[in-house]
Amino acid sequence: MKNLPLVSxxxxxxxxxxxxxxxxxxxxxxxxxxxxIIIVDACSKDxxxxxxxxxxxxxxxxQVKTIFQSSTKKITENANDALKLVEGEFYQILSCDDVLMPxxxxxxxxxxxxxxxxxxxxxxxxxxxxxxxxxxxxPTFFQERNxxxxxxxxxxxxxPMLLMDYFIIAPTVLVKKECxxxxxxxxxxxxxxxxxxxxxxxxxxxxxxxxxxxxxxxVLETSLLRSTDPFYRQATRLKIYSEYLGQNGExxxxxxxxFLIAHKAKSSILKILYSFQLAVQKFLKSQFKxxx
Numbered sequence: 001m002k003n004l005p006l007v008s009x010x011x012x013x014x015x016x017x018x019x020x021x022x023x024x025x026x027x028x029x030x031x032x033x034x035x036x037i038i039i040v041d042a043c044s045k046d047x048x049x050x051x052x053x054x055x056x057x058x059x060x061x062x063q064v065k066t067i068f069q070s071s072t073k074k075i076t077e078n079a080n081d082a083l084k085l086v087e088g089e090f091y092q093i094l095s096c097d098d099v100l101m102p103x104x105x106x107x108x109x110x111x112x113x114x115x116x117x118x119x120x121x122x123x124x125x126x127x128x129x130x131x132x133x134x135x136x137x138x139p140t141f142f143q144e145r146n147x148x149x150x151x152x153x154x155x156x157x158x159x160p161m162l163l164m165d166y167f168i169i170a171p172t173v174l175v176k177k178e179c180x181x182x183x184x185x186x187x188x189x190x191x192x193x194x195x196x197x198x199x200x201x202x203x204x205x206x207x208x209x210x211x212x213x214x215x216x217x218x219v220l221e222t223s224l225l226r227s228t229d230p231f232y233r234q235a236t237r238l239k240i241y242s243e244y245l246g247q248n249g250e251x252x253x254x255x256x257x258x259f260l261i262a263h264k265a266k267s268s269i270l271k272i273l274y275s276f277q278l279a280v281q282k283f284l285k286s287q288f289k290x291x292x
Contacts, residue, residue: 004034005112007105007174008088012078013052013096014042019218020051022133023096028062032106036063038082043069048096076186076193083177083185090174093193097218098171099133104214108174111208120179120205121198124172124214131220140213141169153209159202163244168207170194171215179205196240 009027013020027037039056041049049068056064065085069078079093090112094100108122125142129135145167147153154161162168170193180186183200190196198207 005089005109006034006036006087007032007109008036008038008086008091010038010040010079010082010086010091010093011096012040012042012075012093013044013048015044015046015048016096017046017048017051018131019097020048021055022099023094024055026100027094028059029102030100030105031103032109035105036065036088038065038067038085040067040078040082041069042078043072074188074191076190077188079186079193080188083180086177089177091177092171092174094171097220099216101214101216105174107210107212107214111210112176115208118206119208120176120201121207122174122210123168123207124210124212126169126172126215126217127213128219129216131218136219141167150209150211153211155208156206157202158207159199162199162202166195168194168198169215169217171217190240192240199240
């Protein structure tokens with residue numbers, strides 16, 4: 001590959017002491033040579049910071065910048081802080097419990113180099129692993145959608161498809177930094193940094209899918225990006241969707257439908273909780289009468 005552009009990998013750690021070395025090792029094991037690493041510790045409560053410092057000391061050849069947050073921030077705030085340090089033409093964000101496949105960056109840079117300037121994001125597939133780095137007996141994200149060849153992957157100006165079926169897994173992407181900056185970066189108020197950013201980007205730039213597994217995606221309950229309250233995540237998603245109301249009749253119908261589904265789901269859960277509350281009150285009253 002000629003005229004290799006620099007790629008920046010933003011590695012965000014939050015209580016990832018068990019997985020840090022594997023994640024960071026997967027970055028320096030890339031077949032693509034021009035990489036800088038920006039490690040962000042998101043105010044971990046475990047030994048992540050010392051693990052990071054030890055890893056840097058053991059790998060002096062790596063181009064590393066660090067941010068050690070003194071207080072907990074949203075993922076979008078961490079992303080924006082790191083983006084200020086990015087010198088690469090392309091970048092990606094990697095949670096430090098996930099793992100990159102060796103050729104991931106090389107293959108995606110090649111796609112950018114073979115495409116026009118309109119291309120802003122290249123994505124790929126991911127397989128799921130557990131906390132012992134063992135593959136889960138589950139389909140990959142592409143297999144879940146029955147995508148069996150490159151020709152089935154959504155590419156080009158895909159905003160309507162992203163709005164109606166958000167199929168991109170955050171660590172699988174490589175992003176052109178210039179495109180991110182042109183749409184204003186990450187929304188600091190959002191907990192869903194990838195959805196918010198990529199919807200904005202998809203209105204102006206094209207996307208391209210690569211039919212390969214480029215990431216091992218760890219499924220954990222404690223991960224920063226995976227442990228967010230589901231109601232809050234749903235509310236965040238709907239808030240993002242609402243920004244696109246009034247632009248297209250078909251999109252309006254889809255967004256309205258999503259609001260109705262969310263309202264129905266919340267109403268059903270509230271009814272169950274109310275019934276449970278009544279049952280508890282009835283039980284306590286019976287116990288009170290029995291003893292008094």
